[in-house]
Amino acid sequence: MTNGRQLQHFIERTKQITALEGDLKSILDQMQQWCNDFAIALTSIEFKVEALQTTFAxxxxxxxxxxxxxxxxxxxxxxxxxxxxTQSLADAFTDKVMLLVFGKFNAGKSSLCNLLAECFRLQGQTVRYFYIQAEQIHYTDMLLREGATETTAQLQGVCLGERLVLLDTPGLHSATVENAALTQRFIDSADGVLWLSSSTSPGQVQELETLARELKRHKPLFPIITRSDQIEEDEVDGEICTVLCNKHPSQRALQEADVYVRAQDKLREMALDVQLLKQPVSVSTQMARQTGMDEQTMIEAGFECLFTALLQMIEPALHYKQRKPAEIFLHHLQEQVLETFIQDIVPLSDQLQATLNHAQTALQQQHRHIAEGIWRKVVPELPQLLEQHAITQAVNTIYATITQWLEEACAQQVQQHLADYRVEMRHKIQLKPHAQIGYETISGMVVHDRLYAELSCQINETIKDYTTELVDQCEHHLKSIEKDIEQLKHVILRYSKALNEIASSLRQKQ
Ligand SMILES: Nc1nc2c(ncn2[C@@H]2O[C@H](COP(=O)(O)OP(=O)(O)OP(=O)(O)O)[C@@H](O)[C@H]2O)c(=O)[nH]1
Ligand SMILES: [Mg+2]
Structure with missing residues (x-):
């Protein structure tokens, strides 16, 4: 039997895969620099708390x-x-292109892997099956298990020849999978994704959501429509019986075009690069097997197209591989540094902003309460004080007494209403005795109307100045915190943009 020229060509090309490392030094340096600068930018935001009491929310x-x-x-x-x-285990396959075979259970992933392995074997290539268990790679001679019920429960795969690995995943990254961490590492190491879906309901694009992480990492995505066959009635020796046939090419073309358009839409919706998407191909593993895997059969079952497409896919996968050390560092920066930071820190900073807004509004009320409190404490005492000193007309004593009352009232009000702040008064409270205004004698009676008015006026002014200075201080502290929050947002935005630019320059290199 032969498997057609495309397979041979494919095998030849895969042999040429080398773990070529491009010149990544400068971009790796750039990323390291980004990380250092981001840390500096973040730690240089002051977020001063010295002016606030530690118990203040x-x-x-x-x-x-x-x-x-x-x-x-x-x-x-x-x-x-x-x-x-953790990368090191997956590094066992570092000199190979690793393709992740992904799809819903029963999509035909294991069957396709086995068939491709068979194709390679028939071409004289070594084929090694493996599975992952107890954090180890185990090699085995057993084919990957296929079945009508959910079959694959662990990460397994097959090395095709020396340079290609298919990673057969449990249906849609099944949650029940053991060795989740190691599985994830392997998946992280994949260079491209084969996304399988059955032709009975091809291209369920919501499945791509599970792949978001891989696709964000800019791995090429190749949709394969599996089980592209149907049961038809046929007459064999005069008897009507049912036989499995390939779906008609026109039917396949329709499905492929439809999956392509919908997958493109989905990638756009997920804000992913549509360039990652390859043209879908339809295959029937069952038909290839059933009819002996000869050249014509393989063509009709869609495998010549599959190999051509795989070959095209290997190029971007290779490119991915060449920049892989930089990609891995980039993913770390994108996911473990920036995204985690945004996820954990932004809500805290939003909460802080809300508390700050609240404190700012409260401050206006506190201002009013303090001023009123001082006024109420001092002014009602004035008539009695003025009466008390009417005989001696000791105006200076009156001023001194009021100053003292004001100081006490201020201290008390500040303690009551501004307990959250550490404020200090830079100016002492000082009333200035008016040279011309004192007690007056009218019709033989000592009166203090003008003095009362003067004192009230001075008390009012003093309270205004004093409380305004205090509240200004508090406001100033709040403003500086607000500026820090602004700066934090700005730093996050600036560094997100810078990292995106690094990512596109990394990917544009090829
Ligand atoms: N008609 C038809 N059936 C197929 C084809 N490929 C696989 N199947 C059948 O589909 C079922 C599932 O195949 P598997 O290869 O085990 O599917 P899987 O995606 O690995 O499934 P899980 O491991 O459970 O996620 C099996 O019963 C296969 O015989 C095909 O090309 N045509
Ligand atoms: Mg399987």
């Missing part, structure tokens, strides 16, 4: 935010070291 939130930012920055290095270490 605002101060508590700022302290928490600052601590979380510092902790996150510390974790970056640790997570990267962990990631690099």
């Amino acid at each position: 605002l101060a508590e939130q700022i302290t928490l935010l600052k601590r979380q930012i510092a902790e996150q920055i510390q974790l970056w290095e640790i997570k990267w070291t962990e990631l690099s270490a």
Whole structure:
């Protein structure tokens, strides 16, 4: 039997796969620089709390935010070291192009892997099956298990020749899968994705949501419509019986075009690059097998097209592979640094902003309460004070007494209403005795109407100045926190943009 020229060509091309490492130094340096600068930009935001009492919710939130930012920055290095270490197992396949075979259970993933393996074997290529168990790669002679019920429960795969690996996943990254961490590492290591769906309901694009992580990482996506066959009635030796046939090429073309358009739409909706998407191909593993895998059969079952497309897919996968060390670092920066930061820190900063807004509104009320409180404490005492000193007309004593009352009332009101702030008065309270206004004698009676009016006026002014200065101080502290929140947002935005630019320049290189 032969498997057609495309397969041979495909095999020849895969042999040429080398783990070529492009010149990634400068981009890796750039990314490292980005990370260092991001940390510096974040830690240089002051978020001062000295002017706030530690028990103030605002101060508590700022302290928490600052601590979380510092902790996150510390974790970056640790997570990267962990990631690099876990990478090593998957590095067993570092010189190979790894394609993730993904799809719903029963999509025909294991069957397709087995068939492709058979094709390679028939061409004299070595084929090695493996599965992942207990954090180890185990090689086996057994084919991948296929079945009508959910069959594959672990990550398994097959090495085709020396340079290609198919990673057969449990149906849609099944949640029941053991060895989740190792599985994830392998999936992380894949260079491209074969997305399989059955021709009975091809291209259920919501499945791509599970692949978001891989696709965000800019891996090529190749939709394969499997089980592209149907049961038809035929007459054999005069008897009507049912036989399995390939779907008609026109029917296949329609399905492929439809899946292509819908997958493109879905990628756009997910804000992913549509360039990642390859033209879908339809195959029937069953028909290929059933009819002996000869050249004509393979063509009709769609496998010549599949190999041509795979070959085309290998190119971007190869490109991905060449920039893989940079991609892995980029993913770390995108996912473990930036996304985690945004996820954990932005809500805290939003909460802080809300508390701040609240404090700003409250401050206006507090201003009024303090001023009224001082006024109420001092002014009602005035008539009695003036009466008390009417005989001696000791105006200076009156001023001194009122100053003292004001000081006491201010201290008390500040303590009551501005307990959250650490404020300090830069000016002492000082009333200025008016040279011309004192007690007056009218018709032999000592009266203090003008003095009362003068004192009330001075008390009013003093309270206004004093409380305004205090509240201004508090407002100033709040404003500086607001500016810090603004700066944090700005830093996140600027560094998100910068990382996107690094990502596109990395991907444009090829
Ligand atoms: N008609 C038809 N059936 C197929 C084809 N390929 C696979 N099947 C059948 O579909 C069922 C599922 O095939 P598998 O290869 O085990 O599917 P899978 O995607 O690996 O399934 P899970 O491992 O459970 O996720 C099996 O009963 C296969 O015999 C095909 O091309 N045509
Ligand atoms: Mg399977």
